Amino acid sequence: MVQAVEAPDSIVDVISTDTCSFMHCAGKLKVLDHQWIQVIFQPPELTVGAMDFQYGGESEVKLQITYIDEKIRLGKGSRGSLFVFRRRHGGSTNV
Incomplete structure (x- = not known):
């Protein structure tokens, strides 16, 4: 999984x-406070073989950023999911 965050509010x-590549989700990021962000994702785009299609509707996630520095970002989803992202070249992060 790769996550690209692009200023000011795209993810x-x-x-x-x-x-x-078989799933692509684009969304808008909103800072809620100094620890929490909210991302509203457009319907995911799925690729199966030569076919591309959208699946489902919009989705929303709230994430607590528990630690961040130049190399790593640790997060916790509002339902308890844990995330570890490390920075790659070009500013993208991956799990």
């Missing part, structure tokens, strides 16, 4: 394997 999550 893109891509789930893929070494050979293909």
Whole structure:
């Protein structure tokens, strides 16, 4: 999984394997306070073989940023999910 955060408020999550990308979610990020952010995602775009289609509707997630520095970001979802992101070249992060 790769997550690209682009200033000021865009975020893109891509789930893929070494050979293909199969889910792409774009969303808008909103800072709620000094620890919490909210992301509202557009319907995910799925790729299966040569077919591309959207699946489902908008979704929303709230994340607590528990630690962040130049190399790593630790987060916790509002339902208890844990996330570890490390910075890659170009500012993208991945899980």
